[in-house]
Structures are given as C-alpha cells and as structure tokens.
Amino acid sequence: MASTWLVQIGSTIVRAHQHAAATGRKGGHRPDEPDDHALGRSRGGPATKIHLACDGEARPLAVLVTPGQRHDNVCAQTLLERIRVPYSGPGRPRCRPAQVTADKA
Structure with missing residues (x-):
C-alpha cells in the first residue's frame, strides 16, 4: 500500500515591541518603510505572523x-507553492502533497 504525503499548515502571531514599528510619535505610517518588512497591526498592536507548512512528522x-x-x-x-522536497536520487523535487490539513482560520 502506498503511503500518502500529508502536509499540515498553520500560523501564529508574534507580538513586536511597541518601538519596533518606528512609526513616529503620532503612530502614522512612514513613507520610507518598505512593505516587505512583515510588520503590521493586529488587534493587540504591532505584530508579525509566521505561516508554516510541515509534513506528518x-x-x-x-x-x-x-x-x-x-x-x-x-x-x-x-x-x-514554496514546498520543495528533493528526492535522494535523480528527479524533480516533490511539490504537490496528497493531503493538506489546516484549522478553520
């Protein structure tokens, strides 16, 4: 019987220090701050979200x-789309799991 490749995805929020945003005194957005710094706002203040995909183990x-x-x-x-699992021998890396599980969010 062939085993199925299970991938689980989830995320968590990491709170940032209030001074990490460097938004200035009024709390506005700095125009010179790049969008790819992954620092945004959540209900609790400045935060970053980490998304992770892992296998069944x-x-x-x-x-x-x-x-x-x-x-x-x-x-x-x-x-x-970022998943790439190389084979031990020749061939393209695996990138399409048989099953994906996640929570309701």
Whole structure:
C-alpha cells in the first residue's frame, strides 16, 4: 500500500515591541518603510505572523512571514507553492502533497 504525503499548515502571531514599528510619535505610517518588512497591526498592536507548512512528522517544509493583520487563507496558496522536497536520487523535487490539513482560520 502506498503511503500518502500529508502536509499540515498553520500560523501564529508574534507580538513586536511597541518601538519596533518606528512609526513616529503620532503612530502614522512612514513613507520610507518598505512593505516587505512583515510588520503590521493586529488587534493587540504591532505584530508579525509566521505561516508554516510541515509534513506528518512535524518537519518544516516551507515558511512565510507576513504582517500581523494578514489572513491565513490569503497565504495558504503561496505557502503550498514554496514546498520543495528533493528526492535522494535523480528527479524533480516533490511539490504537490496528497493531503493538506489546516484549522478553520
């Protein structure tokens, strides 16, 4: 019987220090701050969200870091596209799991 390749995806929010945003005294957005710094706002203040894809044995396969307000559904496709598991011999890396599990978010 062939085994199926199971991938699990999930995310967590990491709170940033209040001075990490460097937004200035009024709390506004700095125009010279790049959008790819993955520092955004969540309900609790400045935060970063870490999305992780791992296999059935909890080995990480892909990681994506986004601003704290980014929803999980928006990043799920991008996260799955980053999976590349090389074979021990010749051939293309595996990139399409047989099953994907995630929470309701």
